[in-house]
Amino acid sequence: xxxxxxxxxxxxxxxxxxxxxxxxxxxxxxxxxxxxxxxxxxxxxxxxxxxxxxxxxxxxxxxxxxxxxxxxxxxxxxxx
Numbered sequence: 001x002x003x004x005x006x007x008x009x010x011x012x013x014x015x016x017x018x019x020x021x022x023x024x025x026x027x028x029x030x031x032x033x034x035x036x037x038x039x040x041x042x043x044x045x046x047x048x049x050x051x052x053x054x055x056x057x058x059x060x061x062x063x064x065x066x067x068x069x070x071x072x073x074x075x076x077x078x079x080x
Contacts, residue, residue, distance in 0.1 A: 001068045010064045017059035021052045 001009070025048060029035045032045040 001072050005072075006064060006068060009067050010060050013063035013067075014056055014060035017063070018052065018056035020059070021055045024052075 026044045027046070028042045029039065029045050030041040034045065035041045036043075
């Protein structure tokens with residue numbers, strides 16, 4: 001796997017991991033009982049984006065390592 005391929009795999013993995021962790025731990029404003037004026041009551045009370053971006057990065061690094069060490073060499077070996 002070359003550098004560009006690794007970056008592409010990392011970016012795709014990062015977005016997929018972000019979409020996986022986005023709904024985890026989200027509570028709506030109506031569940032908290034504190035609906036802010038001018039917002040939808042189902043909007044998140046706390047979004048926790050820095051924490052979720054960190055988890056997405058960790059997941060993307062793991063997925064990239066798995067792809068680079070296991071999947072791509074196997075595909076190249078059996079593709080001969």
